[in-house]
Amino acid sequence: xxxxxxxxxxxxxxxxxxxxxxxxxxxxxxTLESYELVYETYGELNATASNAILICHALSGSHHAAGxxxxxxxxxxxxxxxxxxxxxxxxxKFFVVxxxxxxxxxxxxxxxxxxxxxxxxxxxxxxxxxxxxWVRSQHHLMLHLGIEQWAAVAGGSLGGMQAxxxxxxxxxxxxxxxIIASAPNLTAQNIAFNEVARQAILTDPEFCDGHYxxxxxxxxxxxxxxxxxxxxxxxxxxxxxxxFGRHLQRDKLxxxxxxxxxxxxxxxxxxxxxxxxxxxNTYLLMTKALDYFDPARDYGGTLxxxxxxxxxxxxxxxxxxxxxxxxERSEEIVNALIEAxxxxxxxxxxxxxxxxxxxxxxxYYMGTLRAYLENIDV
Numbered sequence: 587x588x589x590x591x592x593x594x595x596x597x598x599x600x601x602x603x604x605x606x607x608x609x610x611x612x613x614x615x616x617t618l619e620s621y622e623l624v625y626e627t628y629g630e631l632n633a634t635a636s637n638a639i640l641i642c643h644a645l646s647g648s649h650h651a652a653g654x655x656x657x658x659x660x661x662x663x664x665x666x667x668x669x670x671x672x673x674x675x676x677x678x679k680f681f682v683v684x685x686x687x688x689x690x691x692x693x694x695x696x697x698x699x700x701x702x703x704x705x706x707x708x709x710x711x712x713x714x715x716x717x718x719x720w721v722r723s724q725h726h727l728m729l730h731l732g733i734e735q736w737a738a739v740a741g742g743s744l745g746g747m748q749a750x751x752x753x754x755x756x757x758x759x760x761x762x763x764x765i766i767a768s769a770p771n772l773t774a775q776n777i778a779f780n781e782v783a784r785q786a787i788l789t790d791p792e793f794c795d796g797h798y799x800x801x802x803x804x805x806x807x808x809x810x811x812x813x814x815x816x817x818x819x820x821x822x823x824x825x826x827x828x829x830f831g832r833h834l835q836r837d838k839l840x841x842x843x844x845x846x847x848x849x850x851x852x853x854x855x856x857x858x859x860x861x862x863x864x865x866x867n868t869y870l871l872m873t874k875a876l877d878y879f880d881p882a883r884d885y886g887g888t889l890x891x892x893x894x895x896x897x898x899x900x901x902x903x904x905x906x907x908x909x910x911x912x913x914e915r916s917e918e919i920v921n922a923l924i925e926a927x928x929x930x931x932x933x934x935x936x937x938x939x940x941x942x943x944x945x946x947x948x949x950y951y952m953g954t955l956r957a958y959l960e961n962i963d964v
């Protein structure tokens with residue numbers, strides 16, 4: 587049923603911290619005896635706790651999915667286009683939760699936080715984490731919030747992988763699963779992109795084997811190059827051509843190695859901006875979690891077999907010019923769900939914006955997401 591409500595801003599939102607005293611054994615074999623997750627919530631939990639939606643963030647995302655942190659804050663949360671009163675994920679109906687994943691650099695336990703002794707930074711000693719580890723920690727947060735079942739778990743890109751993992755690992759704890767611009771695992775090409783990005787960081791002279799903070803240094807150049815490479819894969823050729831073409835940055839060719847073209851200047855700007863907000867060790871961890879993701883691995887390599895455990899209903903969304911996670915990768919999940927006898931809806935959205943389209947307010951995309959979520963009974 588269409589809504590007549592006008593979308594509104596969430597306004598000022600405040601992060602919270604969940605301090606878990608429950609040990610978490612990671613896939614790598616190490617155990618965190620305790621840990622913290624920073625999270626935000628939007629909307630109100632209803633009396634039966636049946637209206638909660640978990641939002642899972644992508645590689646460079648955080649708990650700050652919507653709203654603003656202060657009156658002077660000019661930059662809203664990363665999915666502000668989708669979350670809020672009257673928006674696709676309507677906070678007048680749903681209680682929305684988003685946390686910064688373990689290993690992140692926005693307050694949750696990770697390389698930028700202290701070890702249990704309270705004095706030593708984790709740095710490079712923080713263990714490798716997987717999507718399954720994140721889902722287990724999110725389950726602990728779920729119990730802390732008094733939620734017995736998610737109305738939906740949703741996310742784009744790496745966030746969509748977490749939603750898919752939820753449906754396999756905790757099949758009875760979510761009623762709907764929304765997977766956007768994602769894939770059932772990485773292709774060799776995607777693993778290759780991640781490895782080049784990691785090598786840019788690992789070979790930076792300022793990296794100091796991951797203990798750069800202790801040494802008073804920051805591997806800015808390596809992290810900048812990793813971000814520049816990643817950013818290229820988030821945009822489509824058409825979008826880059828339309829935005830930059832072959833336009834010169836300066837009035838004429840200068841025959842040097844400075845940024846001659848506007849696209850070069852743009853990538854440098856994006857890389858330089860990123861190094862001021864993100865941590866190099868976290869970037870390494872996040873890309874490894876992407877590489878390791880493969881929910882079919884424990885089920886004979888067959889995704890349909892893994893998804894036979896799922897009881898949720900599914901919505902999958904892909905974008906025509908997304909070459910990082912092509913529509914065919916979403917269709918792999920759709921076909922596996924059909925083979926497993928699951929309830930699945932799928933749309934492919936025509937967009938020139940490449941992988942980043944999942945973050946944008948595209949009417950057909952947001953309209954479909956809104957229509958799907960409006961039909962969830964709470």
